[in-house]
Amino acid sequence: MxxxxxxxxxxxxxxxxxxxxxxxxxxxxxxxxxxxxxxxNNHQPQLTVDSRIVSKRSEIKHTHAADDSSASRPRTFYYLTFEVESGDRMEFAVSGDEFGICAQGDEGRLSFQGTRYLKFERNPKSRHEAAGG
The missing domain is CATH 1.20.5 (Single alpha-helices involved in coiled-coils or other helix-helix interfaces)
Incomplete structure (x- = not known):
């Protein structure tokens, strides 16, 4: 015993x-x-290339609060997929603000460093293109 x-x-x-x-x-x-x-990423060159936004997606993840295991806090992650002139596609995590002002089909200059998104500068559309003609 x-x-x-x-x-x-x-x-x-x-x-x-x-x-x-x-x-x-x-x-x-x-x-x-x-x-x-x-x-x-820090050892990669900063590149800027012509690109087009081909996809947008968001992902919601729930995390449990440290003080109460029954409480859950949602957090949203935003992603943009760009297609460059060669046809290659790259997806980057972006801020909610950046995600909100970008639209699928936007064209411009993508700047990145390795897997790190830096910025996207949209090409201004002429009045003729914006009017649809």
Whole structure:
């Protein structure tokens, strides 16, 4: 009977440290991946190319508040997909403001650095094009 009552202490003494190391490892790998991507982007040249917006999308993710596990806070992420002259397409995360003023079909100059979106300058449309003729 004495050895049966200590099984829980053996479980927490041997399994929990392994579990904590795995969780900590996942967190560190994720942070390391983001730092490496940031560093790679910094070493890429800033490019500006002619492009056209071919797609817009948004994604809503829910995060749980730290103070109350039952509360959920939605956060919206915005993405624009650009097609460049070569036919290649690139998707970038953008701010909500930038997302709101862009429309599918807009043409202009896309500036980016690696996977980092910098800006999009729309080509001004002439009155003739805007009138549809």
């Amino acid at each position: 004495g050895s049966d009552s200590y099984w829980m202490f053996d479980f927490f003494g041997s399994v929990m440290p392994v579990f904590l190391v795995v969780v900590l490892g996942i967190i560190l790998l994720s942070a390391g991946k983001n730092i490496l991507q940031w560093n790679r």
